Amino acid sequence: xxxxxxxxxxxxxxxxxxxxxxxxxxxxxxxxxxxxxxxxxxxxxxxxxxxxxxxxxxxxxxxxxxxxxxxxxxxxxxxxxxxxxxxxxxxxxxxxxxxxxxxxxxxxxxxxxxxxxxxxxxxxxxxxxxxxxxxxxxxxxxxxxxxxxxxxxxxxxxxxxxxxxxxxxxxxxxxxxxxxxxxxxxxxx
Numbered sequence: 619x620x621x622x623x624x625x626x627x628x629x630x631x632x633x634x635x636x637x638x639x640x641x642x643x644x645x646x647x648x649x650x651x652x653x654x655x656x657x658x659x660x661x662x663x664x665x666x667x668x669x670x671x672x673x674x675x676x677x678x679x680x681x682x683x684x685x686x687x688x689x690x691x692x693x694x695x696x697x698x699x700x701x702x703x704x705x706x707x708x709x710x711x712x713x714x715x716x717x718x719x720x721x722x723x724x725x726x727x728x729x730x731x732x733x734x735x736x737x738x739x740x741x742x743x744x745x746x747x748x749x750x751x752x753x754x755x756x757x758x759x760x761x762x763x764x765x766x767x768x769x770x771x772x773x774x775x776x777x778x779x780x781x782x783x784x785x786x787x788x789x790x791x792x793x794x795x796x797x798x799x800x801x802x803x804x805x806x807x
């Protein structure tokens with residue numbers, strides 16, 4: 619459970635997230651967790667994951683093992699996650715089953731990516747979206763999306779992202795401050 623957001627405005631890509639982990643009815647606040655940051659960096663990419671806490675180290679390890687990592691556009695991200703899926707199953711013991719009638723095996727995670735090329739979302743069956751303005755994932759996503767929508771025209775990218783996470787943390791019992799935030803500026807073509 620989490621609130622993770624991405625925002626893109628005026629050539630700036632931002633990712634931000636809360637810092638609380640939840641285990642059933644027990645929450646682990648940032649003050650008690652030496653690894654409360656839910657966002658990690660690989661090259662020019664900042665990545666946040668919603669789903670099992672186990673995904674964090676698994677995805678970090680799998681992505682860092684890749685000799686050439688391209689997360690610059692939808693097709694490149696799709697190809698990367700398609701190639702990662704068998705690795706996640708074979709090396710990390712991912713259980714890919716969700717619903718019996720699903721058309722594809724699941725990677726069991728939802729991922730947000732912010733980099734100089736834009737902001738992206740990857741869903742459990744490797745669906746990849748590139749967002750123009752903002753998006754959020756996790757249990758606090760509805761609150762974050764509403765806040766970011768209301769403030770998009772008034773604030774810069776970092777302030778919009780901060781407001782989204784703060785809204786998620788205010789109303790979602792599975793999200794809590796402090797937040798972490800990273801930004802990147804666009805590459806000039």
